[in-house]
Amino acid sequence: MPTTGTRVEVRGRLGEFAPEWDACLDDGPLPSPFLRSWWLDALAGADARIACVHGPEGLIGGLALQHDRIFGTSRLRVLGRDLTPDHIDLVARSGAEGRVGSALATWCARPGRRIFDLEGVAEGARVLDVLPAPTRIDVETIARYELLPERIDAYLAHRRRSTGVYLGQAQRRLGRAGMRTRRVPPEEMDRALDDLQRLHRLAFGARSQFLPHFERFRAAARAGTPSGEFRCYEARMPEGVVAIDAWTLVARRASILQRGRSPARAVRGVGWVVLAAGLADLIDDGAAEFDILRGTDAWKSDWADDARRIVRVRAGAGRGSCAVQHAVRARARLLRTLSREPAEPEPPGPS
Numbered sequence: 001m002p003t004t005g006t007r008v009e010v011r012g013r014l015g016e017f018a019p020e021w022d023a024c025l026d027d028g029p030l031p032s033p034f035l036r037s038w039w040l041d042a043l044a045g046a047d048a049r050i051a052c053v054h055g056p057e058g059l060i061g062g063l064a065l066q067h068d069r070i071f072g073t074s075r076l077r078v079l080g081r082d083l084t085p086d087h088i089d090l091v092a093r094s095g096a097e098g099r100v101g102s103a104l105a106t107w108c109a110r111p112g113r114r115i116f117d118l119e120g121v122a123e124g125a126r127v128l129d130v131l132p133a134p135t136r137i138d139v140e141t142i143a144r145y146e147l148l149p150e151r152i153d154a155y156l157a158h159r160r161r162s163t164g165v166y167l168g169q170a171q172r173r174l175g176r177a178g179m180r181t182r183r184v185p186p187e188e189m190d191r192a193l194d195d196l197q198r199l200h201r202l203a204f205g206a207r208s209q210f211l212p213h214f215e216r217f218r219a220a221a222r223a224g225t226p227s228g229e230f231r232c233y234e235a236r237m238p239e240g241v242v243a244i245d246a247w248t249l250v251a252r253r254a255s256i257l258q259r260g261r262s263p264a265r266a267v268r269g270v271g272w273v274v275l276a277a278g279l280a281d282l283i284d285d286g287a288a289e290f291d292i293l294r295g296t297d298a299w300k301s302d303w304a305d306d307a308r309r310i311v312r313v314r315a316g317a318g319r320g321s322c323a324v325q326h327a328v329r330a331r332a333r334l335l336r337t338l339s340r341e342p343a344e345p346e347p348p349g350p351s
Helices: 015-026 039-042 097-108 151-156 161-175 186-207 210-223 270-284 322-336
Strands: 007-013 048-055 058-070 072-077 114-122 136-147 179-185 229-239 240-250 254-259 289-294 305-315
Touching: 007 097, 015 039, 015 058, 039 048, 039 151, 039 210, 048 097, 058 097, 072 322, 114 322, 151 161, 151 270, 161 270, 179 270, 186 210, 186 229, 186 240, 186 254, 210 229, 229 270, 240 270, 254 270
Parallel strands: 072 114, 254 289
Antiparallel strands: 007 048, 048 058, 058 072, 114 305, 136 289, 136 305, 179 229, 229 240, 240 254
C-alpha cells in the first residue's frame, strides 16, 4: 500500500487533533468510548504514547498507547489500562485504512527492542495486523451486547419473562417507598461522582479494582460530560441517592462503565431499576446498541444475548524481545503464586 506523504507523529496528548481523531473513530467498525479523545487526553500522563498517522489531507488514524520499561526493555500497553478499557483498536479514516495500517506496522517494527502487551482488544481488531509477528493472542473474557429497538418496552419484551417480572416488582415497590430515577444534570456531576465512589465502596469495599483509580476516572468523566457522551443516572430515595450508573453514548453505542448501589436489603432491585431508566433515556437519545462491556457476571445475560470475545495480544520487536516476554509471563505467574490472597472477582452487578 503506498504511503507517500504519510508520517507518524508520537504525541503525549491529542490536543488540537481531537476532532479529527474522533472522526476516525466514528468511521471504525466498533467505536469504543475508551478511544474517544476526551477519555484519552484526560488519562494521558508522561507515559502516554499516541501514534498519530498524518496524510496530506490531515490526521488519518492512530494508535493510543502508554509506555514503561521492564527488564530494561520498552513496553507498550493500552492507554488508561488501569481502568480496564474494552474494544481497543487503532483508529483510521474511512478509505485510509491501508495507509494507516502500513504506517503503524512500520512504526511498531522500527529498530530497537520493545514488547507490546495489549489487553481489552476486540477479537479481529485491525491492530492485530500491525503488530510485529509472531503475536500471541489469548481470550480474556467476553463483552455482552444487544442491538436496541426504538423503545425500551420493545427491548424489555424480548428479554426473559423473569427479568421483566422482577424489574416491574422492584419499580412498584421502590416507587411506593418514594424512589425516583433521573439523569444527573451536568452541573451536579461532581456530586454524582462522589455518590458513585461512596456506593461502589459500600458494595465492593477492598475487593474493588476500580476505586484505587477513581480520580483518573473522575478526570475522564469531567472531560466527557459537556458533550453528553459521559452521563450518570441515579436512583434517589427520600434519604438520598441509593444507586448510580455511569454510562457513555459514543457513536450510538451506549456502554455502561461503572455502577454503585446501596447493599441495603430495603432497596433490593434498585440496580435493575436505575439500569432500565438509564437505558430508556439513552434509547430516546438515539442509542442503537447496548454494550455491557467485559465480564461474565450472571446478571449480564439477563440484559443482553450476544457477546464479543475480548482478547489480550502480546508481540515483540527487536532481538531478545521474545525472551523478555517469557520473563514477564514467568514473573506474573510467580507473583500470583506468592500472593497471600487469590485474585477475587468483584461481586455480581445489579441486585
